[in-house]
Amino acid sequence: MANLLSPVFLKPLFGLLAALLVTPSIAETLLGDVSDDNGAPIADVVVTVMPTTDRLAVANSGKPVIVKLDQQSREFIPHVLPVRVGTPVIFPNSDDIQHHVYSFSSAKQFEIKLYTGTPAKPIVFDRPGVAALGCNIHDWMLSYVFVTDAPYFTKSDASGHWAVEVPPGEYRLSLWHPDASAPIALPNDTLRTPASAALRHTINIKARRQTGKPPETLQSQGYRDEF
Amino acid sequence: MKVSPSFLSAILFTLCSSLKLSVADSTFPEFTLHGLVDLRYQHTAAQPSWTDNGLGKFRSGGENNRFLINEGAVTLQTRLGWDWTGTVTAKYSDGQKNPLDLTEAFLQYRPVSTTPWRLGGRLGMFFPPISLENTGTAWSSPYTLTSSVINTWVGEELRTFGGEAHLSYQFDNGDSLGAFAAGLAHNDTTGSLLAWRGWSLHDYEATLNDRLALPENIGIGTHFPQQALMTKPFVEVDGRPGYYAGFNAEHAETIKFRTLFYDNQSNPETIANGQYAWHTQFLSTGLKVELPWQLTLVSQGINGRTRMGEKSAGKRAVDARFWAASLLLSKTIGTHRFSLRHDHFGIDENDFLPQDSNRENGQGWTANYNLTLAQRHQMNFEVTYLDSNRAARTNLNQSSKQEETLWQISYRLFF
Numbered sequence: 001m002a003n004l005l006s007p008v009f010l011k012p013l014f015g016l017l018a019a020l021l022v023t024p025s026i027a028e029t030l031l032g033d034v035s036d037d038n039g040a041p042i043a044d045v046v047v048t049v050m051p052t053t054d055r056l057a058v059a060n061s062g063k064p065v066i067v068k069l070d071q072q073s074r075e076f077i078p079h080v081l082p083v084r085v086g087t088p089v090i091f092p093n094s095d096d097i098q099h100h101v102y103s104f105s106s107a108k109q110f111e112i113k114l115y116t117g118t119p120a121k122p123i124v125f126d127r128p129g130v131a132a133l134g135c136n137i138h139d140w141m142l143s144y145v146f147v148t149d150a151p152y153f154t155k156s157d158a159s160g161h162w163a164v165e166v167p168p169g170e171y172r173l174s175l176w177h178p179d180a181s182a183p184i185a186l187p188n189d190t191l192r193t194p195a196s197a198a199l200r201h202t203i204n205i206k207a208r209r210q211t212g213k214p215p216e217t218l219q220s221q222g223y224r225d226e227f
Numbered sequence: 228m229k230v231s232p233s234f235l236s237a238i239l240f241t242l243c244s245s246l247k248l249s250v251a252d253s254t255f256p257e258f259t260l261h262g263l264v265d266l267r268y269q270h271t272a273a274q275p276s277w278t279d280n281g282l283g284k285f286r287s288g289g290e291n292n293r294f295l296i297n298e299g300a301v302t303l304q305t306r307l308g309w310d311w312t313g314t315v316t317a318k319y320s321d322g323q324k325n326p327l328d329l330t331e332a333f334l335q336y337r338p339v340s341t342t343p344w345r346l347g348g349r350l351g352m353f354f355p356p357i358s359l360e361n362t363g364t365a366w367s368s369p370y371t372l373t374s375s376v377i378n379t380w381v382g383e384e385l386r387t388f389g390g391e392a393h394l395s396y397q398f399d400n401g402d403s404l405g406a407f408a409a410g411l412a413h414n415d416t417t418g419s420l421l422a423w424r425g426w427s428l429h430d431y432e433a434t435l436n437d438r439l440a441l442p443e444n445i446g447i448g449t450h451f452p453q454q455a456l457m458t459k460p461f462v463e464v465d466g467r468p469g470y471y472a473g474f475n476a477e478h479a480e481t482i483k484f485r486t487l488f489y490d491n492q493s494n495p496e497t498i499a500n501g502q503y504a505w506h507t508q509f510l511s512t513g514l515k516v517e518l519p520w521q522l523t524l525v526s527q528g529i530n531g532r533t534r535m536g537e538k539s540a541g542k543r544a545v546d547a548r549f550w551a552a553s554l555l556l557s558k559t560i561g562t563h564r565f566s567l568r569h570d571h572f573g574i575d576e577n578d579f580l581p582q583d584s585n586r587e588n589g590q591g592w593t594a595n596y597n598l599t600l601a602q603r604h605q606m607n608f609e610v611t612y613l614d615s616n617r618a619a620r621t622n623l624n625q626s627s628k629q630e631e632t633l634w635q636i637s638y639r640l641f642f
């Protein structure tokens with residue numbers, strides 16, 4: 001009869017124990033829903049998750065990933081783009097017309113001429129804050145680049161859902177939306193994983209919002225009423 | 228002599244970059260075409276129209292029904308470069324003197340700004356920034372077929388021929404404050420229609436070489452025999468430029484406010500080719516508010532004075548003070564729009580020719596329902612009612628007080 005404590009069994013047993021102790025624990029998922037005062041879901045809400053302790057080193061490693069902010073059908077896609085500080089953003093211009101992207105926000109001031117078929121250099125967003133982007137040729141175009149130094153962040157989808165994976169620990173949550181008065185007050189902004197349930201947030205949103213989409217009718221596109 | 232490889236590659240690099248720049252630049256000019264076709268069915272119950280040399284305030288008069296091609300217009304926008312655009316609008320309209328003529332033709336300079344300050348300008352022939360309702364292709368309105376009393380007059384007798392500059396400050400939250408000023412010419416006869424025909428209510432914009440009818444048999448020929456039988460809206464009579472200056476404020480997507488003071492600085496004692504110069508000044512104010520529940524409120528007001536002719540005992544031949552105000556409320560439900568507008572207007576005179584009567588007052592209502600399908604097909608159902616009192620009507624054996632009604636069904640195609 002084999003001895004259970006023989007090296008054949010002990011080695012893998014110790015190995016498994018060691019792996020459990022040394023490897024970072026399984027990631028926890030924080031998730032929730034955002035809606036307005038009438039219960040309607042809100043998309044494009046940026047959720048940032050900041051550890052309450054100083055363990056930022058974990059997510060700081062690695063080269064910044066290049067992120068795309070596209071121009072399609074005379075619209076910026078996406079309308080809200082959350083990125084980490086130091087992220088280069090490229091503007092591919094999928095339209096067959098020129099665009100002239102610019103921003104005068106204090107977070108990033110720049111202008112970039114997007115010729116058709118010629119890729120442009122990426123713009124590095126090197127300061128935390130919000131940059132509102134427009135197009136000098138198409139007045140209605142609007143996009144927000146939300147630059148954060150938080151290690152974890154995500155954005156709510158069309159049904160108001162969001163989910164982000166974080167290591168176990170204690171975190172401070174903050175929410176942002178371009179049409180909500182900042183900062184958004186949260187009742188319990190500190191939470192410890194694992195989260196007991198999906199979080200529910202209600203935000204007060206402006207009635208009239210700039211969507212960044214072209215005017216709805218050809219009649220309104222045919223005349224520029226602005227200076 | 229040997230050419231170093233690094234020198235060669237430097238030349239090649241410079242050549243390639245400049246080639247790339249010129250190839251990329253050749254994507255300008257970029258053309259955009261917009262336009263409209265406007266078909267109408269009208270039931271009119273009104274006095275003979277001013278367009279037929281009467282004192283009726285609509286474009287059509289009498290008691291009749293008719294079908295017509297009301298307008299066809301095309302706007303060509305040419306993007307010349309990153310900062311410059313050229314815009315030209317040409318139209319055909321029922322009753323227009325020249326079958327095809329221009330309403331606007333101008334260059335626009337709008338450089339990009341990476342600071343909150345924005346500078347821009349326009350040069351050429353364009354509408355002064357007065358109307359807050361005529362925001363559609365070829366100066367059409369998404370709210371109604373018929374312009375307000377103020378905007379009808381802007382369409383008839385006001386156009387900037389000159390240059391306009393604008394400076395604005397943009398706040399982070401989307402608000403903006405701006406100031407603008409323009410120098411202009413070729414607007415010396417503005418005021419003549421107001422003084423002799425009074426306010427009107429329609430959708431016709433005068434064109435570059437247009438001739439507009441003046442009322443007959445009310446004594447214009449008697450008191451002013453040198454005046455031609457029609458007025459030319461966009462001519463220069465005295466060689467003196469005019470100006471307007473104003474400011475605007477916006478709360479992003481919600482509130483738009485605009486005000487300007489206009490003075491064509493005309494010498495009222497000059498006349499050329501049967502056209503008097505009218506010294507016209509006015510203050511115009513407009514406010515547009517986007518309210519909850521898809522409601523829009525547009526309000527405009529104007530207050531001014533027009534003077535013409537020689538002086539006698541401290542008074543001029545024509546000295547009329549004019550004013551008008553409008554309030555429009557509009558609601559959208561999906562692609563349906565309901566609009567209701569109230570107009571109020573008046574003209575007073577203080578000249579030495581009371582026989583050439585300029586006095587009037589009146590008010591009106593316009594109610595419109597429209598539906599837009601596939602972004603381009605628009606059906607309009609509209610009724611316009613006007614109640615006005617103009618003393619000069621007695622010259623035509625009409626009661627000075629008249630009520631006029633216009634029912635319209637329109638199909639408009641926008642492209």
